[in-house]
Amino acid sequence: MSVLEQAAAARVAAIDLAAATRAEKDAALLLMADRLVERTDDIVAANAVDVAVARDSGISEAMIDRLALDPARIAAMADGLRQLAALPDPIGDVVRGSTLANGLELRQVRVPFGVVGMIYEGRPNVTADAAGICLKSGNSALLRGSRSAFSSNAAIVSVLRKAVADAGLPANSIQLLDATTRDSVKELMRARGLVDVLIPRGGADLIKTVVEQSTVPVIETGVGNCHVYVDADADLEKALAITINSKTHRNSVCNAAESLLVHAEIADSFLPLVLEELGSRGVTVHGDPRVAGYSDDVVAATEEDWGREYLSADIAVAVVDSLEDAMDHIRQWGTGHTEAIVSESVTATRRFVAGVDAAAVMVNASTRFTDGGEFGFGAEIGISTQKLHARGPMGLPELTSTKYVVTGNGHTR
Amino acid sequence: MSVLEQAAAARVAAIDLAAATRAEKDAALLLMADRLVERTDDIVAANAVDVAVARDSGISEAMIDRLALDPARIAAMADGLRQLAALPDPIGDVVRGSTLANGLELRQVRVPFGVVGMIYEGRPNVTADAAGICLKSGNSALLRGSRSAFSSNAAIVSVLRKAVADAGLPANSIQLLDATTRDSVKELMRARGLVDVLIPRGGADLIKTVVEQSTVPVIETGVGNCHVYVDADADLEKALAITINSKTHRNSVCNAAESLLVHAEIADSFLPLVLEELGSRGVTVHGDPRVAGYSDDVVAATEEDWGREYLSADIAVAVVDSLEDAMDHIRQWGTGHTEAIVSESVTATRRFVAGVDAAAVMVNASTRFTDGGEFGFGAEIGISTQKLHARGPMGLPELTSTKYVVTGNGHTR
Numbered sequence: 001m002s003v004l005e006q007a008a009a010a011r012v013a014a015i016d017l018a019a020a021t022r023a024e025k026d027a028a029l030l031l032m033a034d035r036l037v038e039r040t041d042d043i044v045a046a047n048a049v050d051v052a053v054a055r056d057s058g059i060s061e062a063m064i065d066r067l068a069l070d071p072a073r074i075a076a077m078a079d080g081l082r083q084l085a086a087l088p089d090p091i092g093d094v095v096r097g098s099t100l101a102n103g104l105e106l107r108q109v110r111v112p113f114g115v116v117g118m119i120y121e122g123r124p125n126v127t128a129d130a131a132g133i134c135l136k137s138g139n140s141a142l143l144r145g146s147r148s149a150f151s152s153n154a155a156i157v158s159v160l161r162k163a164v165a166d167a168g169l170p171a172n173s174i175q176l177l178d179a180t181t182r183d184s185v186k187e188l189m190r191a192r193g194l195v196d197v198l199i200p201r202g203g204a205d206l207i208k209t210v211v212e213q214s215t216v217p218v219i220e221t222g223v224g225n226c227h228v229y230v231d232a233d234a235d236l237e238k239a240l241a242i243t244i245n246s247k248t249h250r251n252s253v254c255n256a257a258e259s260l261l262v263h264a265e266i267a268d269s270f271l272p273l274v275l276e277e278l279g280s281r282g283v284t285v286h287g288d289p290r291v292a293g294y295s296d297d298v299v300a301a302t303e304e305d306w307g308r309e310y311l312s313a314d315i316a317v318a319v320v321d322s323l324e325d326a327m328d329h330i331r332q333w334g335t336g337h338t339e340a341i342v343s344e345s346v347t348a349t350r351r352f353v354a355g356v357d358a359a360a361v362m363v364n365a366s367t368r369f370t371d372g373g374e375f376g377f378g379a380e381i382g383i384s385t386q387k388l389h390a391r392g393p394m395g396l397p398e399l400t401s402t403k404y405v406v407t408g409n410g411h412t413r
Numbered sequence: 414m415s416v417l418e419q420a421a422a423a424r425v426a427a428i429d430l431a432a433a434t435r436a437e438k439d440a441a442l443l444l445m446a447d448r449l450v451e452r453t454d455d456i457v458a459a460n461a462v463d464v465a466v467a468r469d470s471g472i473s474e475a476m477i478d479r480l481a482l483d484p485a486r487i488a489a490m491a492d493g494l495r496q497l498a499a500l501p502d503p504i505g506d507v508v509r510g511s512t513l514a515n516g517l518e519l520r521q522v523r524v525p526f527g528v529v530g531m532i533y534e535g536r537p538n539v540t541a542d543a544a545g546i547c548l549k550s551g552n553s554a555l556l557r558g559s560r561s562a563f564s565s566n567a568a569i570v571s572v573l574r575k576a577v578a579d580a581g582l583p584a585n586s587i588q589l590l591d592a593t594t595r596d597s598v599k600e601l602m603r604a605r606g607l608v609d610v611l612i613p614r615g616g617a618d619l620i621k622t623v624v625e626q627s628t629v630p631v632i633e634t635g636v637g638n639c640h641v642y643v644d645a646d647a648d649l650e651k652a653l654a655i656t657i658n659s660k661t662h663r664n665s666v667c668n669a670a671e672s673l674l675v676h677a678e679i680a681d682s683f684l685p686l687v688l689e690e691l692g693s694r695g696v697t698v699h700g701d702p703r704v705a706g707y708s709d710d711v712v713a714a715t716e717e718d719w720g721r722e723y724l725s726a727d728i729a730v731a732v733v734d735s736l737e738d739a740m741d742h743i744r745q746w747g748t749g750h751t752e753a754i755v756s757e758s759v760t761a762t763r764r765f766v767a768g769v770d771a772a773a774v775m776v777n778a779s780t781r782f783t784d785g786g787e788f789g790f791g792a793e794i795g796i797s798t799q800k801l802h803a804r805g806p807m808g809l810p811e812l813t814s815t816k817y818v819v820t821g822n823g824h825t826r
Contacts (some may be wrong), residue, residue: 231713
């Protein structure tokens, strides 16, 4: 089938899926989980094909580790589906309701989008996660994973589709798109009217391409050039802990810090501490000339460094003369993901929170907390860095739209 | 200034505007209202230029009436601004909040988008409305009105900018774009990163162009092929009143009915009544062969009629054999604006409400109720027919985004 045919089939499935009760959807999720575990051997075998191809092509061991599946990882995918079953169903929630002066009853009710397209890279566990989140929120899923994981994804989706059908819901609620050609991405981006929303997850290039070329509405996710700003009134111990955690807890993720801004008044006391600690943890500091004065290990930062999402053991560090300068720097270079201030000053934090335009602003907390799990959402489909529809970590309610239901008794204007 | 320069200036203004208190914004709105009234003569004089050009070009008197301003209409524009001042400020609303298990305080707070672009046609009063709604919601407005109203809009915006500046807010919160060239629309659509959202209001062609060509996120408004479905279990009196009101109360608006679907079981009793009443009110009925059997005045409907937004005294009428057939017809031809069912059956209305995918579903009420004013929102910037971000009438909260504010005490993961 072509992508458009798959999208049309997804649309038909979406009608039944929208009408499915929570009980029906949860039963399907639990069956999907059981079947993944039962079919572990088949999935591991399919995954071995992808891993062999990847190894032949000379991909790094780190990438192969992201790709590889074993029984424990498949069990974790199943657990993720079981956790989804335990979460409340967003569909049918009454978001707003009132009785109007003329007696009309107005209700704004959560409904599924219909058909959700996901374009993603890397790990095959995203396939099960995305399929589960879409099903729980009543949406048909069109999954376009990476070419490198195509055999694994095909095995997983085959198991999931059978489980969904055996649970009495449409198999076409979950469909895998051809990942062996870029054409499937192009067709998906032009399937306006058949696909309700497209969520690209992956590198900046992928997201930029989708945002520029898609006529289907897009929810942009994930690019994070996150800053930690250490204010003149910062507590040094908190500033050190937050900087180190934001940069080194896990450096390949979008909510890791990529830049550190230090107020000039606190530079003498803070920079020696933080530069030593970063160095001892193997982090390369790309600093401006004022930062370079504090350590011989500082690499001179170029203009490019301020805008980079390193996703590695690198950090750009600058000294700023004021809170306003810090905010100007963030306005110029930030990607609207997560920005943190470390300060004991109510006035400074209030100004920073109001003046910084980002999905999340952290006050005396690590940038790493911008995460659906940490926020208590139970499930996350990505972190939106756009302002329309959803901003920040997206849980189940962010995968829904609403519908006004107005009930009268022959009312006319 | 080029559109990009204007957008950059709007972005700078948006920083101050986002920090403005409700009191400051309301004071500006009230001053804008007063100044419009004070400067009535100048605005009427500028409008006379537009009207003269329009008249020379042989435009219909109906169109000229939409364009023309007099002191009463300017007073109404001022009243609209005063009503906005009386509405609650959406900015700063805490949409969601909790304290996480680790003690982090999580708040999801409403914030302005930043810069909103509006592309609209027709009446110059939209200029004052849009400027006021954007200002109240903390957004800079880039207004691209119609060429035919350019002189009027320039006069209005000049008065409003002066008032905003005199009230202590940035004059560049409100800017008019050149309406004498299509280039300004093109530049606006490509101003991604400077403009946060684009709202086209107008005909289907304009909206289609913007949706397909814009890289700036778009909120699609307004095309309505609204259906009234008269079920087998309909109350005839209600069905007649709702059909007539939906079609004839005002036929040039997006929430007017364009199609009527009648269940076969009730066709004998209902169609003669409704065809006579529609005829007596000058409505041309485009009917399928079964409808034609009830009156000689019925024009044979072509396939094209089912998809048309007439915006005139025309209606497409079909007989359907079941509720499911009605829903299939609406799925095929509807535009997702407003769909109405007239029925006394709880089962039928429940199925219709669940199965029809539209911004608003009316049960025993006229399609004409899909309106921000009727819904009690106090202000309306348009009616969204998309599923992302906002669906249905958009009030002030729909012109905002959110930001997560997370406050800790040195929290790390």
